[in-house]
Amino acid sequence: MKSNSDEIILDEQQNASNTDWIKEQDRVEMVTKLLQRLIAERVDEAGFIKEDIVAIRRHFWDDVTVNFEDAAETAETLASMKQQAEVLSERERSHRHMEKQLKTYQRLVDSPYFGRVDFVEDGDPAGAEAIYLGVGSLYDEQSGEYLVYDWRAPISSLYYDYGPGAVLYKTPETTIQGEMTLKRQYIIQQSQIKSMFDAGVTIGDEMLQQVLGKNASAKMKSIVATIQQEQNKIIRNEQARLLVVEGAAGSGKTSAALQRAAYLLYRHRGHLAADQIVFFSPNPIFNSYIATVLPELGEENVEQTTYQQYLEHRFARQYTVIDLFSQMEYALTAHQEVGYDDIMEMVAYKSSYAFMQRINDYVDDRSKQGMLFRAIKFRGEVIISKEYIAEQFYALDPTISIANRLKLLVTQLLKQITQIAKEERKKSWVDEELELLDPDEYSEAYEKLQNKGSYQSQSFDDFNSERDYLATRIVSRYFKKTRRLIKMLRFVHIDAMYRQLLQQCNFSDYALQHTLTNMNQRMIPYEDATAYLYFKEKLTGFHTNTLIKHVFIDEAQDYSVFQFHYLKRIFPNSKWTVLGDPNQTIYMHSHHHSELDALASLFDEQHSERIRLSKSYRSTHEIVTFTSKIIGAEQLVEPFDRHGPEPQIMQVEQGQLLDDIVRTVQQMQQAAHTSIAIIGKTAEESKQLYEQLLPQLPSLTLIDKETASFDKGIAVIPVYLAKGVEFDTVIVHNASAEYYSKEADKWLFYTACTRAMHELSIFYTGTKTPFMPM
Numbered sequence: 047m048k049s050n051s052d053e054i055i056l057d058e059q060q061n062a063s064n065t066d067w068i069k070e071q072d073r074v075e076m077v078t079k080l081l082q083r084l085i086a087e088r089v090d091e092a093g094f095i096k097e098d099i100v101a102i103r104r105h106f107w108d109d110v111t112v113n114f115e116d117a118a119e120t121a122e123t124l125a126s127m128k129q130q131a132e133v134l135s136e137r138e139r140s141h142r143h144m145e146k147q148l149k150t151y152q153r154l155v156d157s158p159y160f161g162r163v164d165f166v167e168d169g170d171p172a173g174a175e176a177i178y179l180g181v182g183s184l185y186d187e188q189s190g191e192y193l194v195y196d197w198r199a200p201i202s203s204l205y206y207d208y209g210p211g212a213v214l215y216k217t218p219e220t221t222i223q224g225e226m227t228l229k230r231q232y233i234i235q236q237s238q239i240k241s242m243f244d245a246g247v248t249i250g251d252e253m254l255q256q257v258l259g260k261n262a263s264a265k266m267k268s269i270v271a272t273i274q275q276e277q278n279k280i281i282r283n284e285q286a287r288l289l290v291v292e293g294a295a296g297s298g299k300t301s302a303a304l305q306r307a308a309y310l311l312y313r314h315r316g317h318l319a320a321d322q323i324v325f326f327s328p329n330p331i332f333n334s335y336i337a338t339v340l341p342e343l344g345e346e347n348v349e350q351t352t353y354q355q356y357l358e359h360r361f362a363r364q365y366t367v368i369d370l371f372s373q374m375e376y377a378l379t380a381h382q383e384v385g386y387d388d389i390m391e392m393v394a395y396k397s398s399y400a401f402m403q404r405i406n407d408y409v410d411d412r413s414k415q416g417m418l419f420r421a422i423k424f425r426g427e428v429i430i431s432k433e434y435i436a437e438q439f440y441a442l443d444p445t446i447s448i449a450n451r452l453k454l455l456v457t458q459l460l461k462q463i464t465q466i467a468k469e470e471r472k473k474s475w476v477d478e479e480l481e482l483l484d485p486d487e488y489s490e491a492y493e494k495l496q497n498k499g500s501y502q503s504q505s506f507d508d509f510n511s512e513r514d515y516l517a518t519r520i521v522s523r524y525f526k527k528t529r530r531l532i533k534m535l536r537f538v539h540i541d542a543m544y545r546q547l548l549q550q551c552n553f554s555d556y557a558l559q560h561t562l563t564n565m566n567q568r569m570i571p572y573e574d575a576t577a578y579l580y581f582k583e584k585l586t587g588f589h590t591n592t593l594i595k596h597v598f599i600d601e602a603q604d605y606s607v608f609q610f611h612y613l614k615r616i617f618p619n620s621k622w623t624v625l626g627d628p629n630q631t632i633y634m635h636s637h638h639h640s641e642l643d644a645l646a647s648l649f650d651e652q653h654s655e656r657i658r659l660s661k662s663y664r665s666t667h668e669i670v671t672f673t674s675k676i677i678g679a680e681q682l683v684e685p686f687d688r689h690g691p692e693p694q695i696m697q698v699e700q701g702q703l704l705d706d707i708v709r710t711v712q713q714m715q716q717a718a719h720t721s722i723a724i725i726g727k728t729a730e731e732s733k734q735l736y737e738q739l740l741p742q743l744p745s746l747t748l749i750d751k752e753t754a755s756f757d758k759g760i761a762v763i764p765v766y767l768a769k770g771v772e773f774d775t776v777i778v779h780n781a782s783a784e785y786y787s788k789e790a791d792k793w794l795f796y797t798a799c800t801r802a803m804h805e806l807s808i809f810y811t812g813t814k815t816p817f818m819p820m
């Protein structure tokens with residue numbers, strides 16, 4: 047077996063007689079036996095506790111003497127109920143704990159650890175202690191020792207940060223120094239050591255070779271055994287309020303982010319729960335691609351969403367949000383359409399910081415005048431006019447913020463509604479309603495009044511009290527919706543003001559009408575969605591979410607400056623981990639490089655950190671060398687030393703293209719590549735291609751924006767939906783100048799090519815794209 051200079055590599059056959067190997071295998075077996083015993087014990091105990099819980103639930107009331115006769119009896123009843131509830135909840139807690147332990151042991155049993163460091167703490171006469179690292183911890187009660195340490199324990203950082211020699215690690219209380227005398231890695235399967243490497247600082251290339259050489263998977267895997275030193279800095283960073291991770295395609299940004307989430311959940315156990323972390327993904331496919339990583343590490347999944355899903359949630363039924371992919375498709379396919387340039391210019395402006403400032407100015411101006419309101423109507427009639435509401439609003443202290451003045455106004459309006467409701471009770475429509483009333487409501491009213499002692503005799507007065515009572519109920523039922531709408535600030539005419547603001551901007555008539563027509567049809571264009579929410583909340587108060595403690599944003603280069611500002615308002619107390627690669631900027635509202643800088647300006651410098659990942663792990667050396675040339679970053683991206691075939695670039699005749707793609711797919715299948723992506727630039731192109739290829743490739747699938755997940759196999763996919771994911775083989779459908787010629791196309795082309803792990807084939811007809819490396 048090949049060996050790097052600082053690695054001693056042992057494998058199963060070569061080393062059956064090696065004493066180290068035998069000792070290590072004995073230890074694996076000892077640990078496995080213990081795990082098997084613990085699993086059996088926990089299964090039994092969990093079963094008993096479960097039976098207990100069922101029994102307590104079933105007989106809950108048997109042990110409680112219920113007596114509410116007087117205060118003393120009531121207190122005793124409540125105390126005994128409380129006691130029973132406590133017993134139940136203690137049992138439930140034990141059960142949860144037992145289940146959790148069981149799951150950890152089950153995760154460890156086949157492969158209890160992947161690494162070991164021997165560490166001598168300075169001044170410790172006991173000498174070196176062997177620390178074994180795994181995806182959970184295993185404590186042996188008999189020896190009082192940890193047989194396996196969780197990879198996130200403070201001491202485990204030694205493994206990721208150092209090679210043999212002087213080392214240190216931090217615990218929450220102090221820093222511990224010492225010497226590492228050994229660093230070893232293992233591949234253990236079904237309790238058998240398959241390989242064992244003694245490594246230097248970097249976690250063995252051999253092990254990475256093995257991991258990265260495998261076929262692409264439909265689900266992302268955790269990288270816990272091979273986390274690299276630079277990635278570990280991201281994972282264990284505790285100080286930064288804003289952590290920006292920039293790195294080339296395939297440098298492990300997403301992987302490191304997910305490991306970081308797992309680390310934070312472990313480190314802050316009891317204070318941080320999975321639902322206090324939100325992870326923004328680029329698209330739903332990506333969401334499903336990463337969904338198994340945290341559970342694989344024994345953690346619950348964090349809140350995963352896309353920005354689009356967040357917008358849809360916020361607009362609820364008010365507007366349908368036209369999605370980012372439709373915007374993208376328009377940008378890529380509508381060049382010839384009337385008004386295209388106007389719309390593109392408008393989109394850029396609406397995503398900019400300048401537009402946000404314009405909104406701020408507009409809102410500031412409304413502080414003194416110009417707020418637009420809706421009249422409050424009841425049964426089709428205006429009961430409070432918009433002019434009156436405006437008058438009331440501007441009569442309030444102008445030093446109070448608009449949002450707070452609106453809150454005061456709500457209180458006033460609700461009081462007025464109470465008055466108006468009183469008047470309404472006397473009106474004839476109420477009598478008409480009274481006649482239609484269900485007889486049950488009459489009897490109910492009768493009973494209520496009788497209980498209250500309101501009836502004296504069967505007199506006229508009694509009849510009046512009954513009418514009053516029922517009229518009040520009818521009227522307040524009618525006013526319920528009005529009150530709710532007032533509390534929701536529906537009387538503030540946000541829509542009219544937003545339209546007014548748009549009219550004051552210098553958009554072309556065409557572009558303006560494009561937006562207004564959409565809004566008239568209750569659709570909000572993607573570029574307006576964030577601006578509209580910001581505008582609305584600037585007036586009425588921000589919907590902040592203070593429960594979320596960590597926000598992760600993947601593919602952050604695709605967010606606009608405006609979106610970052612908005613998210614910062616929404617999650618004011620969170621720490622942020624932002625991952626991006628400016629060279630994969632593909633959306634029309636973001637401007638290569640400037641977004642991540644703008645984001646940094648939202649946090650003070652002291653609490654911001656930027657980490658660059660320079661090594662690229664996904665693709666072979668040959669593919670990374672090729673793709674780095676597309677973006678002119680040969681010096682900046684360091685390929686991992688894993689080799690494969692050179693990328694194939696093939697000029698073909700138009701009539702030949704489909705047959706050649708099919709032939710390449712078949713070759714790749716013969717080479718045992720199980721996930722093959724044929725990447726188109728747009729959804730339109732991908733759909734056409736899919737239809738043309740289907741007769742020859744019946745197992746082909748088409749991935750479009752509705753696709754929620756993908757499996758292994760052959761798929762046609764537009765570039766922007768392939769973001770973040772990877773395939774064994776990528777076939778770029780047509781890299782001609784006709785498809786990829788503008789500056790922005792370069793990032794698309796780069797993104798497409800960097801999805802390949804093992805092989806890359808690029809076809810073109812006519813002239814090749816100017817971005818094709820020589």
Ligand SMILES: Nc1ncnc2c1ncn2[C@@H]1O[C@H](COP(=O)(O)OP(=O)(O)OP(=O)(O)O)[C@@H](O)[C@H]1O
Binds near residue numbers: 269296300302772
């Ligand atoms: N330390 C590591 N050990 C093993 N595999 C790794 C490591 N780092 C990254 N990888 C692998 O490299 C591939 C790319 O990782 P990942 O998707 O996290 O990169 P990325 O920087 O987010 O890429 P992109 O920007 O292209 O979406 C994945 O298959 C991942 O498992």
